Amino acid sequence: MAAAEPPVRYGILGCANIARKMWRAILLSGNSTVVAVGSRSLAKAEAFAKENGFPGSARAYGSYDAVIDDPDVDAVYIPLPTSLHRRWAALAAEKKKHVLLEKPVALNVAELDEILAACRVNGVQYMDATMWMHHPRTAAIAAALSDRCRFGQLKAVHIIYSHNCGPDFLKNDIRVKPDLDALGALGDAGWYCIRAILWAYDYNLPTTVVALPNTEFNEAGVILSCGASLQYPDNKMTTFYCSFLANLTMEVNFLGTDGYIRFNDFVIPFEEKVTHFYEHANTRFGELATSIEPLPTKHVVRSDLPQEVLMVKEFSNLVQKIDRGGEKSEKKWEIISRKTQLVMDAVKTSIDKGFVAVEVEE
C-alpha cells in the first residue's frame, strides 16, 4: 500500500503490561495508530492512556464494549485473560473490527473455532500475536533449515521456554488463576514451544502427543510446568518443556541429519536490533577423535524494527488490503493458530488423563 495511506486505527482491550509494549509497536509501525483503550474501570483506562502518552485524540473508555462500538476503531488488539477471548474477539469481529489476539488465543479449539468463524463471517483479518515469527531472524533460520547440504532432513527438535515468575506472580498473576488463564504455563509458555515445533515442521501436525510425567500444578490445579513429546510418522523426536518455575530461558535446538541449528532467545531476542543463531554443519571428528570440526558458525541477523513492530506492520498491511483494497483476509494465521491450539489441547488432555498418548485430529 502507498505510504501516504491513512494509518490503521487500533483499539486496545484491557490495560495488561503487554499492552504497553504493543502500544509502542503500533506507534512505531508507520502504518498504524492507537485511537482507543478500554478497561472495566474508566479511571484505569485514563491512567493507562496518559501514562503511555497515547496521541491526544485517543479515547479512554470504561468498558470493552465502548471500544468495539467506536466507529473510528478499525482493529482491536486483545491482551485480555484467555477466558475472555472467545467473547470479546467474537464480539469485535461482529462489529467488523479486525482481531489481533494475544496468545494463548483460547482455552480450547472449540472456543477458537467460534472466534475464527466470527472473523470469517464478518470478513475481518485474524492474527495471533506471536511476535517472534515476524523477526527477520526467523526467515533466516527457515532458509538454513531448508539447506539440504548443510542441514539435511530434520531429525529432532527440543524447545524450552521457561520464566521464573517469582512468588508475587505465582500468587496473583492472571496466568495462574483457573477462572482466567486455566492453561497456565502450557498456555503462556508452551504456546511458543508448540508454535516453534509446528513452524519447523512446515505446520504438519503430529499424529499423537504424550505429556511427560512431572507436570507441576498450583493448589488450584493450574499447570506451572510441563513437558511433552510429539510424534510424527517419520520417527522424528520432538520434545518441549515450559515452566513458570525456572530461569527465563528460550532455547531452540533443531537437529538435522547433516546439521544442527540452535538459538537461545527465540521468543524475545536478547537485543532488539542485533540477533544471532548458531549453525553446526557437516560436523565430524578431527584426527584421532580428539577434536570436532568445523566450529559452529555464528550468524548475525540485524533488524531496524523490533519484531512486534514488524508484526503490527504486517497485520495492518493485511487490514488495509481488505478495508481499502477490497481483498480477502489472509487465512494463514487462522490455520496455524488453530493447529497450535489443537496440539496444546492434546497436551492438556494427555496431562488430564494421566500422561497417555492422545491423537491429534484436525
Added chain:
Amino acid sequence: MAAAEPPVRYGILGCANIARKMWRAILLSGNSTVVAVGSRSLAKAEAFAKENGFPGSARAYGSYDAVIDDPDVDAVYIPLPTSLHRRWAALAAEKKKHVLLEKPVALNVAELDEILAACRVNGVQYMDATMWMHHPRTAAIAAALSDRCRFGQLKAVHIIYSHNCGPDFLKNDIRVKPDLDALGALGDAGWYCIRAILWAYDYNLPTTVVALPNTEFNEAGVILSCGASLQYPDNKMTTFYCSFLANLTMEVNFLGTDGYIRFNDFVIPFEEKVTHFYEHANTRFGELATSIEPLPTKHVVRSDLPQEVLMVKEFSNLVQKIDRGGEKSEKKWEIISRKTQLVMDAVKTSIDKGFVAVEVEE
C-alpha cells in the same frame, strides 16, 4: 605418588580405532606406558603396534589371553565389542589386571555385576572410559551448577548426543551388529547422555524411565536412535536423545530455577585445549519486555592435557596406590558405572515393552 615412580604398564585388548586415541593418551599421561597389544590376529596386532609407534619393547600378541597372561601388564584397556566385555574384563581381573573398560561397559547390569564382582574379589581398580568426566570444564560446570544464587535448584535437563555415522558405518560397524553391540545407539551415544544426567543429579537414580516413541531400528533390530524421559520424585524434567542418524551434536542444557547452563560439545570438546560453557543467570525481561538481561556469560576453561590423558592419569594414579601403596580400590567408578547401566537397561526395557514406564531399581 612421586613422579619418579615407574609407570603403570598397559595392555590393550583389540585394535579398535579408539585404541589409537587411548594409546596416545597413555603415552602422554606421564605415569603410564603401553607394553602389549593383543588381537585375534597376530599380524593385525603387529601392524597396529607398528603403525602407532608403540615403544620398542611393547609386544604384539595374537590373542587376548596372551595380554592378560603377560606378567608385565599391570592394567588393561578394553575397547572390544560390548558383548565381549563380560568375559574379558572378568578374566583380566582374575589375572589381577586393573580394568579400564570402554563404554558401554556391558549389555546389561547382570553382566556388569559379574565384571565388578571379579574386580572386587581380585582387588583391582575398575573405571569406565567416560573421558569427558575428567575434563576440568566438567568440574567448573559442577561449581556453576551448585551456585545457589546464579543457578538455584536444577529443574530440567536435556541432552543430545548424535552422530551421523554414514552408510558404511550403518552397514558394517560393530555398533550396529546385534551379536556385538546389541544396544546400538543407546549404548554408544545414550551412555553419555545418561551419565551426564546422573552426574547433574549427584548420581541420584530416577524412580522411573519412559522411552519416547519414535525409536529407530535397523533391520536386525538394533537401535539407531531413541530418546527417553527420566522421572525424579521432585518433578524435575529430564529428557535425552541419542542417534546414529543425525549430525554429530553434543548438546547439554541444564535449567535451574535461577540460571541456565549449556554447552555444545560435552563428549569431545571442539578444541583440545580451550573449551567453553555458557551461563545465563537471573535472566529477566528488559524495559517493556523488548530485550532480555543480562546477556549470557561465556566461560573459558583451558586444559593443557586432553581429557583422555587426564583420565589415564587418574586411573594409573589409583592403580599405583593399590599396587605400590597397598591402598584399596576407589569404588566411585563402579558405583556410577552401575547406575548408568541400570538406567540404560530401564530405557531398553521400556523400548522393548512398547514405551511403558519402567521402574529403576538398584
